[in-house]
Amino acid sequence: MERYDIVIIGGGLGGLFCGAILSKEGMKVLVLERHHTVGGCLQSFHRDGRILDTGMHYVGSMREGQIMHLYLKYLDIFDSLRLHALDESGFERIYLSNGKEYRHAMGYERFVDTLAADFPDEQEGLKRYCRILQDISRLISPQMLKQGKIADFNECMKYMSLSAAETIGACVKDPVLRNVLAGTNALYAGNRNTTSLYEHGIITGSNIEGCSCFVDGSQQLADRLAERICSNHGEIRRSSEVIQIHISGSYADYVELKGGERIYAKNVISSLHPASTMALLCDNSVIRKSFHTRMNSLSNTYGFFTTYLLLRPGTVPYINSNRWYYNTDDVWSIDKGRYKGCDLPFMVVISQPGSIDSGYTEVITILIPMDKRRVERWRDTQTGKRGEEYEAFKLHYSETIIDYICRFHPELRPYIEKVYTATPLTYRDYTGTPDGSAYGVLKDYHNPLAAYLPVKMKIPNLYLTGQSINVHGCLGTSISALVTCGELVGTEYLTKKISNA
Numbered sequence: 001m002e003r004y005d006i007v008i009i010g011g012g013l014g015g016l017f018c019g020a021i022l023s024k025e026g027m028k029v030l031v032l033e034r035h036h037t038v039g040g041c042l043q044s045f046h047r048d049g050r051i052l053d054t055g056m057h058y059v060g061s062m063r064e065g066q067i068m069h070l071y072l073k074y075l076d077i078f079d080s081l082r083l084h085a086l087d088e089s090g091f092e093r094i095y096l097s098n099g100k101e102y103r104h105a106m107g108y109e110r111f112v113d114t115l116a117a118d119f120p121d122e123q124e125g126l127k128r129y130c131r132i133l134q135d136i137s138r139l140i141s142p143q144m145l146k147q148g149k150i151a152d153f154n155e156c157m158k159y160m161s162l163s164a165a166e167t168i169g170a171c172v173k174d175p176v177l178r179n180v181l182a183g184t185n186a187l188y189a190g191n192r193n194t195t196s197l198y199e200h201g202i203i204t205g206s207n208i209e210g211c212s213c214f215v216d217g218s219q220q221l222a223d224r225l226a227e228r229i230c231s232n233h234g235e236i237r238r239s240s241e242v243i244q245i246h247i248s249g250s251y252a253d254y255v256e257l258k259g260g261e262r263i264y265a266k267n268v269i270s271s272l273h274p275a276s277t278m279a280l281l282c283d284n285s286v287i288r289k290s291f292h293t294r295m296n297s298l299s300n301t302y303g304f305f306t307t308y309l310l311l312r313p314g315t316v317p318y319i320n321s322n323r324w325y326y327n328t329d330d331v332w333s334i335d336k337g338r339y340k341g342c343d344l345p346f347m348v349v350i351s352q353p354g355s356i357d358s359g360y361t362e363v364i365t366i367l368i369p370m371d372k373r374r375v376e377r378w379r380d381t382q383t384g385k386r387g388e389e390y391e392a393f394k395l396h397y398s399e400t401i402i403d404y405i406c407r408f409h410p411e412l413r414p415y416i417e418k419v420y421t422a423t424p425l426t427y428r429d430y431t432g433t434p435d436g437s438a439y440g441v442l443k444d445y446h447n448p449l450a451a452y453l454p455v456k457m458k459i460p461n462l463y464l465t466g467q468s469i470n471v472h473g474c475l476g477t478s479i480s481a482l483v484t485c486g487e488l489v490g491t492e493y494l495t496k497k498i499s500n501a
């Protein structure tokens with residue numbers, strides 16, 4: 001009977017990142033992924049010869065010496081990634097209902113100068129805002145690694161207890177500029193009443209510092225991590241769904257796969273949503289009832305309805321920025337913005353750099369937020385078998401979305417060859433996130449401790465990781481993986497090693 005040092009449940013970014021670190025540090029690692037492909041939200045898939053991304057589209061802090069770059073350099077995979085820098089003069093372009101375009105530029109100075117050109121009276125407020133973002137970025141910076149820390153978590157907690165919307169409001173007075181600064185809040189499923197300054201700051205700051213997208217899809221990051229695990233003598237098993245974590249005494253003894261196979265390990269890491277991890281425990285009595293109740297009552301972020309437009313090759317120029325089209329006067333309100341019977345509070349339009357060298361795009365991805373209640377009636381169905389009404393629902397939404405987007409980009413319509421769509425239920429079925437929530441557990445600045453979860457459980461050899469711990473996204477999920485691995489190999493040892501990579 002083979003006994004692993006570490007068994008990791010879930011082969012998304014969180015699980016693979018842990019697997020790559022721990023196998024590099026000499027542990028005998030096995031990653032179990034229920035799907036036939038690794039990646040979770042990093043998965044890319046092929047349709048009609050094009051590459052389409054499930055989730056991750058662009059990432060921050062990937063420039064030489066920046067924090068994500070350092071993490072990936074330590075794992076020896078950065079140089080093999082095909083990344084493309086977004087437009088520095090405006091990688092995010094926000095279109096509010098006044099019809100004007102506002103740009104988020106890269107680099108703090110340029111960010112301030114670009115927006116100050118539109119809002120000259122707000123220059124000082126913009127500088128104040130950027131100083132706050134820089135303070136937050138410093139908490140997870142390369143300098144922290146040098147000091148033997150992943151982050152200054154005490155300071156992080158301070159920002160987790162502050163409101164993003166209120167802080168923006170305190171920095172700048174102009175209501176339009178406030179909307180512009182919060183205009184990318186779908187990156188963290190923003191909510192005026194709950195979103196913390198920490199979440200806003202980590203994500204927005206890292207993108208301002210340097211934002212890139214994946215050429216040929218985000219799957220490459222999952223594949224490179226998986227290759228690294230295997231070259232470090234670790235293993236990955238696909239189509240291997242964990243159905244139970246068996247507890248013996250107060251320890252996790254083995255995990256059971258669908259089909260009955262048992263896999264024994266000294267330690268188990270679960271990268272799943274915490275409520276899903278709780279549901280896997282065979283003996284719930286080891287964990288306090290109050291903890292179960294807390295995990296099961298955590299709210300999740302909204303999901304997305306995604307429309308992929310497949311364009312005739314060589315017709316539509318590649319757009320090197322993300323476009324945010326708002327259909328409301330308040331960027332924080334997603335319950336407004338009806339358009340032809342659909343909820344379209346805003347849409348994010350992303351041009352996929354499939355054939356970047358040609359200068360044309362073949363895929364445009366459009367995301368709109370979608371509450372799980374919209375697809376509730378198909379909850380008990382599976383992908384591909386949800387019936388005609390569901391297909392009609394998706395068609396109605398995608399046609400409305402295309403109609404809306406062609407108001408801004410009329411050049412697209414004649415070149416749309418095919419349309420594919422995904423609802424939160426599709427995400428649920430492909431990534432295993434409850435209700436197809438995009439980013440897992442919803443954080444609330446009023447009570448940050450309730451949602452910022454520890455990686456160590458009452459069961460001493462069971463650890464948590466993944467997007468619901470700390471912050472989601474490429475950077476947030478990687479930080480969580482480091483925290484989890486730090487528990488196993490020593491945080492100071494690990495951080496100094498990354499710092500010297």
Ligand SMILES: Cc1cc2nc3c(=O)[nH]c(=O)nc-3n(C[C@H](O)[C@H](O)[C@H](O)COP(=O)(O)OP(=O)(O)OC[C@H]3O[C@@H](n4cnc5c(N)ncnc54)[C@H](O)[C@@H]3O)c2cc1C
Pocket residue numbers: 009010011012013014015032033034035038039040041042054055056057058059060240241242243271272304367427430431432433437438439465466467468472473474475477
């Ligand atoms: C639409 C969308 C757009 C996004 N855009 C961006 C972006 O532009 N930039 C960015 O930084 N982030 C983005 N994100 C967020 C980012 O993709 C996620 O935060 C991150 O990839 C989550 O990684 P994870 O490992 O925590 O979870 P997941 O990716 O969900 O991985 C969990 C894995 O566990 C597997 N699994 C589930 N149950 C079991 C089981 N019982 N046994 C075995 N395996 C199991 C799943 O199949 C999955 O592979 C986006 C997310 C979405 C949904």
